[in-house]
Structures are given as structure tokens and as C-alpha cells.
Amino acid sequence: MSKITLNSKVNVPNHVAVIMDGNGRWAKQKGKFRIFGHQNGVKSVRETIEAAAEIGVKVLTLFAFSTENWSRPKREVDTLMSLLATSLKKELKSLQKNSIQLRAIGDLKNLPEKAHKELKEVILKTASNDRMILNLALSYGSRAEIVNAVKSISKKVVNNELKIENINEKTINNHLYTFSLPDVDFLIRTSGEQRISNFLLWQIAYAELYFTNTLWPDFKKQDFYNAIKEYQNRERRYGKTSEQIETNE
Numbered sequence: 377m378s379k380i381t382l383n384s385k386v387n388v389p390n391h392v393a394v395i396m397d398g399n400g401r402w403a404k405q406k407g408k409f410r411i412f413g414h415q416n417g418v419k420s421v422r423e424t425i426e427a428a429a430e431i432g433v434k435v436l437t438l439f440a441f442s443t444e445n446w447s448r449p450k451r452e453v454d455t456l457m458s459l460l461a462t463s464l465k466k467e468l469k470s471l472q473k474n475s476i477q478l479r480a481i482g483d484l485k486n487l488p489e490k491a492h493k494e495l496k497e498v499i500l501k502t503a504s505n506d507r508m509i510l511n512l513a514l515s516y517g518s519r520a521e522i523v524n525a526v527k528s529i530s531k532k533v534v535n536n537e538l539k540i541e542n543i544n545e546k547t548i549n550n551h552l553y554t555f556s557l558p559d560v561d562f563l564i565r566t567s568g569e570q571r572i573s574n575f576l577l578w579q580i581a582y583a584e585l586y587f588t589n590t591l592w593p594d595f596k597k598q599d600f601y602n603a604i605k606e607y608q609n610r611e612r613r614y615g616k617t618s619e620q621i622e623t624n625e
């Protein structure tokens with residue numbers, strides 16, 4: 377494939393979210409166990425983080441483990457969790473060197489102790505890094521996130537801390553796991569599946585969507601840049617007309 381030249385000075389999405397899909401199929405194609413796909417998927421995680429930081433993406437959210445993923449065979453879940461713990465330990469140095477701040481969203485208390493401990497440690501150690509936020513969605517489900525937000529808001533109403541008539545979009549936003557992050561500008565999903573799978577439903581309201589047939593372990597820097605190039609050619613209208621966008625109305 378010919379290399380795509382990328383203008384990294386203009387129209388770089390602020391917040392990119394990625395549904396990393398296809399590890400199992402990639403391994404199967406090679407006659408290996410699914411776990412082999414996840415192990416190789418970690419290399420694509422590293423390439424994507426590097427590529428995003430290099431072009432000035434400010435927030436990169438990766439869907440690493442969904443609430444539904446807990447129902448996979450125990451062996452696969454255990455391997456994914458230990459891959460997470462070892463990768464966090466291994467990558468800390470490089471996160472520090474590149475000033476990348478780690479964060480996580482999801483029902484984190486469900487994570488096994490070792491992975492949870494490693495996660496908290498890296499989050500703490502990278503808290504003052506400011507080049508890019510790497511936000512891992514772990515044990516994450518968007519509907520559960522919205523239910524949590526509704527519960528917290530309801531409690532405030534019951535306790536007279538908040539008036540119903542003052543609830544607006546910002547209120548909802550402020551009660552999501554992603555409260556301090558900007559909306560998603562660009563959502564990438566690999567492996568040819570064209571669905572959202574309960575990922576950041578509120579936050580992708582105006583995001584551009586990008587689907588590629590590439591399986592996650594084959595997704596490399598250049599694939600990320602190809603996706604960004606497509607984003608840069610899209611026109612985001614937010615319900616307005618092209619003419620309004622052109623004249624900045």
C-alpha cells in the first residue's frame with residue numbers, strides 16, 4: 377500500500393475512540409488459539425498510542441474489555457486480565473517518556489486485584505503527564521454508565537442539591553465516567569463489524585464513524601493515519617448545511 381501523507385497540523389481529531397476487534401479471528405486464520413490474537417493485539421495498541429500522540433490527538437479511548445466480555449471462557453478472561461497487568465507494568469516507562477497520562481473508565485472494581493492494582497498505580501504515576509490522555513475502557517458498558525449517571529443525578533434531586541428544571545445535557549455529561557473529557561470526534565472499529573456494541577453511546581453523538589476490515593492485530597501506524605486522513609476529508613455539519621459551515625454562520 378502506498379504511504380498516505382498526513383497533514384498533522386490541521387483538523388486532527390481531539391478525541392479518538394477505538395473498538396479493537398478481530399483478535400480471535402486473526403488467530404484462527406493462523407490456526408492458533410484466540411489468546412495468540414490478544415497477545416499480538418497488544419502490539420497494535422502500542423502502535424496506535426504512538427501514532428495518536430505523534431499527530432497531536434489529545435485523548436485516545438480504547439475499548440479493551442466490555443461488561444459483556446466477562447462471559448467469555450474463564451481462560452480467555454484470565455489471559456486478557458494478565459495481559460493487561462503485564463502490559464501496564466511494561467509500558468509505564470514509555471508512558472512517562474512520552475508524557476502520556478493513563479485513565480480508565482468502567483466498572484473497575486470488577487477487575488481482578490492484580491490488574492486493578494497495576495492500573496491504579498500507573499494512573500497515579502502518570503497523573504501529571506500532559507501530552508495525551510490514554511483512556512482505557514475496562515469492564516465498560518455505556519448503558520450501565522448512563523444508569524449510574526441517572527442514579528447520581530436522582531440522588532442529588534432527592535437531597536435537594538439539584539432542581540429537576542436545571543437538569544440539562546451538561547448535567548448528564550458531568551455524571552458520566554468521561555465527565556472531564558471532550559466528546560468523541562472520531563470512532564474507529566476494526567475487523568469489518570459495523571456496530572457500536574454499547575460503547576460511548578452518549579459521547580459519540582456527533583462523532584465521525586470509521587469501519588475497516590483490518591483485524592486488530594494487523595492494525596498498524598499507517599492504518600491509523602489512513603483513518604485520520606479520511607476524517608480530515610469529512611465535513612462535520614452538526615445539523616447545519618454545507619453553505620453555513622463554509623461561511624462560518
Ligand code: FPP
Nearest residue numbers: 396397398399400401414417418440460463
Ligand atoms: C476483540 O477481539 C478484542 C478484545 C475483546 C480485547 C482487546 C485487548 C487487547 C488488544 C489486549 C490488551 C489490551 C491492552 C490495553 C493492553 P475479539 O476477541 O472479539 O476478536 P473476534 O471478534 O475475532 O473474536
